[in-house]
Amino acid sequence: MSENIDKSNINQSNDSEQGLDGAVEHSDEALQKNVTLDSSSPHRVQRPHSSPPRFVTVEELVETAKGVTNMALAHEIVVNGDFRIHPVDLPEDSLEKRVKEIVHKAFWDCLSVQLSENPPTYDHAIKLVGEIKETLLSFLLPGHTRLRNQITEVLDLDLIRQEAENGALDIAKLAEFIIGMMGTLCAPARDEEVKKLKDIKEIVPLFRAMFAVLDLMKVDMANFAISSVRPHLMQQSVEYEREKFQELLARQPNSLDFVTQWLEEASADLMAQRYKHALSAQREAAGSEDALVLSPVSVQNYAYLKLLKWDHLHRPFPETVLMDQARFQELQHELEQLTVLGAVLLVTFSTAGAGVSSRADFAERLKMIVKVLLTDMHLPSFRLDEALTTVGEKVCQELSSCLALCGSPALSSDRETVLKGRIQAVGSRDDPVRRIMESRILTFLETYLASGHQKPLPAVPGGLGPVHKELEEVAVKFVRLVNYNKMVFCPYYDAILSKLLLRS
Numbered sequence: 001m002s003e004n005i006d007k008s009n010i011n012q013s014n015d016s017e018q019g020l021d022g023a024v025e026h027s028d029e030a031l032q033k034n035v036t037l038d039s040s041s042p043h044r045v046q047r048p049h050s051s052p053p054r055f056v057t058v059e060e061l062v063e064t065a066k067g068v069t070n071m072a073l074a075h076e077i078v079v080n081g082d083f084r085i086h087p088v089d090l091p092e093d094s095l096e097k098r099v100k101e102i103v104h105k106a107f108w109d110c111l112s113v114q115l116s117e118n119p120p121t122y123d124h125a126i127k128l129v130g131e132i133k134e135t136l137l138s139f140l141l142p143g144h145t146r147l148r149n150q151i152t153e154v155l156d157l158d159l160i161r162q163e164a165e166n167g168a169l170d171i172a173k174l175a176e177f178i179i180g181m182m183g184t185l186c187a188p189a190r191d192e193e194v195k196k197l198k199d200i201k202e203i204v205p206l207f208r209a210m211f212a213v214l215d216l217m218k219v220d221m222a223n224f225a226i227s228s229v230r231p232h233l234m235q236q237s238v239e240y241e242r243e244k245f246q247e248l249l250a251r252q253p254n255s256l257d258f259v260t261q262w263l264e265e266a267s268a269d270l271m272a273q274r275y276k277h278a279l280s281a282q283r284e285a286a287g288s289e290d291a292l293v294l295s296p297v298s299v300q301n302y303a304y305l306k307l308l309k310w311d312h313l314h315r316p317f318p319e320t321v322l323m324d325q326a327r328f329q330e331l332q333h334e335l336e337q338l339t340v341l342g343a344v345l346l347v348t349f350s351t352a353g354a355g356v357s358s359r360a361d362f363a364e365r366l367k368m369i370v371k372v373l374l375t376d377m378h379l380p381s382f383r384l385d386e387a388l389t390t391v392g393e394k395v396c397q398e399l400s401s402c403l404a405l406c407g408s409p410a411l412s413s414d415r416e417t418v419l420k421g422r423i424q425a426v427g428s429r430d431d432p433v434r435r436i437m438e439s440r441i442l443t444f445l446e447t448y449l450a451s452g453h454q455k456p457l458p459a460v461p462g463g464l465g466p467v468h469k470e471l472e473e474v475a476v477k478f479v480r481l482v483n484y485n486k487m488v489f490c491p492y493y494d495a496i497l498s499k500l501l502l503r504s
Contacts, residue, residue, distance in 0.1 A: 075323050077226055078237045079484060085222045087215065112204045115171075122164040125171060128207055130157050132178055135214050139185045139221055151181060175206055182213065187220045241488045245320070255319050260496050262318040266303035267500050270294060296497040301449045304482045305442055308332050320489040327481060333378035334474050335441060338467055340377070340384070340426055342437045344370050345466045347422040348395050351415065352403075362402045363466050369394055384427045392420035440464055441471060448475050449482060 076083050091097065107124070114121040133155040140148055154177050163169040183194045193213045200206040249255050271294060307321065307328045317325045345367060349356065356362060373391050376382045396416050403410055411419070425431045440461035447458045457475065460468040486493070 075237070075241055077230055078233055079324065079327070079481065083226065085219055085226070087219050108204055108208060111207070115203055119167055122161075122169060122171070125203075125207070126157060126160055126164065128211075129155055129160060129174060129178075132210065132214065133157070135218070136178070136181055136185065139217065147181075147184070171203055175203070175210070178210060182210070182217070186213075186217050187224075190216060190220065238484075238487050242491070245489070245492075256492060256496070257319075258316050259318045259320050259492065262306070263299060263303055263493065263496050264500060266306055267294060267299050267497070269306070270299060270302045294501055296494060296501065298450075299497055299501070300486060300493055301446060301482075304449070304478075304485075305446055308335055308442070308445075308478075320492065321485055324481060324485065327477075331474060331478055331481075334470075335438075337371075337374050337377045338470055338474065339434060339437045339441060340374060341367065341370055341470075342441070342464055342467045343426040343431070343434045344388075344391060344395070344423055346437065346463050347426070347433055348399065348419065349466070351411075351419045351422070352399055353408075356399065356402055356406065356408070359402065359406075362398070366395065366398055367466055369398065385424070388424050388427050389420075392423040395423060396420065437463065444471060445475055445478055449479050 111124040111128075114124055133151060136151050136155075137148060140151075155174070160169060160174070179194060179197045182197070183191070186194055190213065193216065197206065197209055197213065200209055245255075274294075307318075308331060310317070310328065310332065312325070312329055317328075321328065345363070348366065349363070370391055373387055373394065377384065377387070396411065396419060399419075400410055422433070426434050428434070440463065444458065444461055444464070451458060457472055460471060464471055
């Protein structure tokens with residue numbers, strides 16, 4: 001391996017061990033923001049099949065918490081391809097931020113006083129050089145022997161201490177070497193910050209700035225370690241998560257209560273749905289019996305579809321998918337917005353006629369406008385009725401402009417009123433057009449989930465053509481998430497469903 005680090009290739013390294021400890025060390029805050037694991041949730045007061053209470057020791061609780069945290073971190077890294085560790089940014093005016101600023105100011109003031117003495121005292125400065133040395137060494141990969149030798153030789157603390165005692169220490173020369181090494185080891189995104197260090201001439205401000213950049217480089221290395229370890233973690237994460245969940249289950253035997261209830265409801269709902277279809281088709285008795293036989297896979301798929309319409313405020317989430325609750329909520333918000341968007345476009349194009357709806361540029365422009373107006377639809381403060389009023393006005397304006405460009409007759413005031421009314425009606429969950437959109441979207445997701453994630457996407461149902469790109473993006477995220485969770489927890493699902501389906 002070359003002794004100099006090629007920045008263009010650093011992210012392609014296969015070394016997954018270097019810096020992994022740093023990744024875990026800096027992950028707590030990021031994990032707390034991305035993964036919610038609240039074992040004290042009020043939803044957990046009553047369980048559908050309560051087991052007898054079991055007293056646990058503090059040690060057991062600590063071990064359980066560690067297991068859940070490690071499992072959550074591994075899950076987050078594997079499932080979230082965009083998982084990154086971010087520098088800690090303490091809230092303004094927080095006590096922790098004020099204490100940190102006071103302590104840091106005292107330290108740097110002390111360093112400034114020592115360096116201004118005659119002769120200068122370098123005790124604090126040498127300690128800082130030692131910290132910088134260890135940080136630089138931690139960035140190296142195993143094959144960077146020459147760089148390691150350079151850092152060890154130039155930043156030899158015993159030699160630096162002797163030079164300081166004899167008045168021969170050139171602190172500016174040391175800083176120049178450190179900055180050069182930082183420029184060699186940093187990610188390309190940090191080049192500008194490292195370059196700015198060369199313009200700082202005073203020692204104390206320079207050391208402060210160097211430590212600030214080194215902190216950013218630590219985060220970069222942690223993220224590099226995460227990206228490196230992800231392919232290896234993917235191969236082991238299924239067994240790892242299952243093992244950790246089994247440990248949790250051993251300590252908390254009722255940890256599958258909500259999963260059982262979830263699968264029971266899915267089984268009952270799916271059976272009722274198939275029975276209804278069988279009656280409507282007036283099938284023969286034998287044929288109806290075949291149609292009403294449920295497979296474990298079909299029940300699981302239907303159960304996961306139910307998570308896209310979950311009442312997160314009033315219903316506990318199944319234990320096995322608790323770490324992904326936020327992701328399912330996000331998918332639910334995206335699908336609700338997509339349903340309304342698709343319904344608005346459908347009523348608009350059906351009113352405008354084929355001449356307008358066939359214009360791809362107009363359809364895309366109209367879609368973008370409506371999407372922007374529905375952006376905050378998931379927020380509690382969002383008023384869908386007010387937003388749809390604005391959507392109706394804007395749609396009519398755009399439609400009028402398009403008709404004029406096409407040389408087509410303008411919409412009459414009556415037709416505009418009807419179109420605005422139909423758009424406004426989409427705000428109701430009972431609106432027929434909205435219900436059709438929702439049903440077709442769920443059917444598309446169910447078909448894709450049943451077909452296997454390695455096969456091409458199924459055909460987009462009628463009426464969803466204008467939003468097919470958005471629908472396919474959601475479908476891919478949903479199916480990947482479901483398939484990974486099914487791989488991890490399939491033994492538990494199979495055990496529960498074998499009893500449920502046997503009874504039915």
